[in-house]
Amino acid sequence: MTDSEIIRQIVQGDRNLYRKLVEQYQPIVFRTCIGFLHHKDDADDLTQDVFIQAYQTLSAFKGDASFSTWIYRIAVNASLNKIRKSSRNQFLQRLETVFGGEKNKEYSFPISDNENPENILILNEYKEWVQKALNSLPENQRTAIVLSKYDDLPQKEIAEIMNTTEGAVEALIQRAKANLREKLSSLKKKSKK
Amino acid sequence: MPEGIRIQVETHLGECKACAESFQLVSLANKVIDAEKELKSNPFLVTRIMSGIEELEQNRESHQRIPGYQRILRPALISVSIAAAIFIGVLVGNIYLPTQSINKLPVEMTYMNDAALESVDLFSQL
Numbered sequence: 001m002t003d004s005e006i007i008r009q010i011v012q013g014d015r016n017l018y019r020k021l022v023e024q025y026q027p028i029v030f031r032t033c034i035g036f037l038h039h040k041d042d043a044d045d046l047t048q049d050v051f052i053q054a055y056q057t058l059s060a061f062k063g064d065a066s067f068s069t070w071i072y073r074i075a076v077n078a079s080l081n082k083i084r085k086s087s088r089n090q091f092l093q094r095l096e097t098v099f100g101g102e103k104n105k106e107y108s109f110p111i112s113d114n115e116n117p118e119n120i121l122i123l124n125e126y127k128e129w130v131q132k133a134l135n136s137l138p139e140n141q142r143t144a145i146v147l148s149k150y151d152d153l154p155q156k157e158i159a160e161i162m163n164t165t166e167g168a169v170e171a172l173i174q175r176a177k178a179n180l181r182e183k184l185s186s187l188k189k190k191s192k193k
Numbered sequence: 194m195p196e197g198i199r200i201q202v203e204t205h206l207g208e209c210k211a212c213a214e215s216f217q218l219v220s221l222a223n224k225v226i227d228a229e230k231e232l233k234s235n236p237f238l239v240t241r242i243m244s245g246i247e248e249l250e251q252n253r254e255s256h257q258r259i260p261g262y263q264r265i266l267r268p269a270l271i272s273v274s275i276a277a278a279i280f281i282g283v284l285v286g287n288i289y290l291p292t293q294s295i296n297k298l299p300v301e302m303t304y305m306n307d308a309a310l311e312s313v314d315l316f317s318q319l
Contacts, residue, residue: 015246015250018243018246019239019243022239022242022243023239026234026238026239026242027234030234030238031230034229034230034232035229038229040232040234043232043234044234044235044238047234047238047242048238048241048242048245051242051246052242052245052246052249055246055249056249123221123224123225123228126221126224126225127225127228130221130222130225130226131225133222149223149226150226150229150230177219180219180222181215181218181219184218184222185214185215185218188218
């Protein structure tokens with residue numbers, strides 16, 4: 001059964017079929033959300049919101065693009081909205097941590113048996129730099145680099161999701177990489193001081 | 194990467210400190226991204242999503258079962274009742290008058306003996 005047929009049946013009333021779509025596309029939506037949010041629990045919650053939002057607007061899905069392109073667009077927009085909202089709440093979050101609020105549980109690098117503990121510390125510190133560098137990118141560059149690096153999508157598909165040309169996507173990715181290198185370099189210099 | 198180019202790149206990285214540093218930064222960034230990609234979502238996420246949708250549908254159905262006029266009329270009537278209760282309370286409070294005992298003498302006055310009071314004329318005659 002194709003995605004379009006499944007969607008047609010869901011719109012007609014067989015909502016249990018939606019589970020099939022969720023099971024199939026949940027990993028890619030989660031990976032996209034992780035690319036933007038860098039936090040597992042937040043990515044889980046956002047993935048849930050994305051699929052509920054997709055369900056509510058399923059009748060608007062015309063089939064012009066593939067369902068995966070459509071769900072990627074919803075995931076990207078939801079992630080960017082979440083980031084914009086959280087940047088407004090940053091002041092309140094900082095107050096919360098000052099008064100003993102629980103800091104966001106972050107993941108650490110998976111430890112392998114032969115990994116040097118010093119290396120793990122370095123990698124965890126470096127993780128923060130990389131996340132800071134990614135978070136500092138403009139929205140369109142960030143979207144392009146997340147879809148390219150986290151979802152391993154070809155430029156043609158990224159262009160379809162972002163509603164732009166392949167050339168524009170390539171330019172965005174190159175600029176994003178250059179900005180990332182610059183930011184990481186400056187963060188490294190700051191840490192040495 | 195073709196072997197020839199790979200050797201050239203490695204040679205250059207061995208000679209150029211800036212490029213070597215840049216390459217190290219990018220390699221570590223890729224390591225971080227690869228680690229994040231390995232993260233797995235909550236195993237019960239699909240169940241959570243389907244429960245969320247089920248709840249959504251139930252709310253939609255119960256909302257549709259309540260007739261339109263009830264959805265507007267009930268809150269309107271409640272608001273009007275509260276406003277009326279406040280108004281009546283204020284009105285009753287204004288009608289109430291405390292009992293005024295105009296004819297009642299203060300207790301201290303009963304202890305005064307007018308006959309024992311000295312006449313003011315006595316002082317004028319002096």
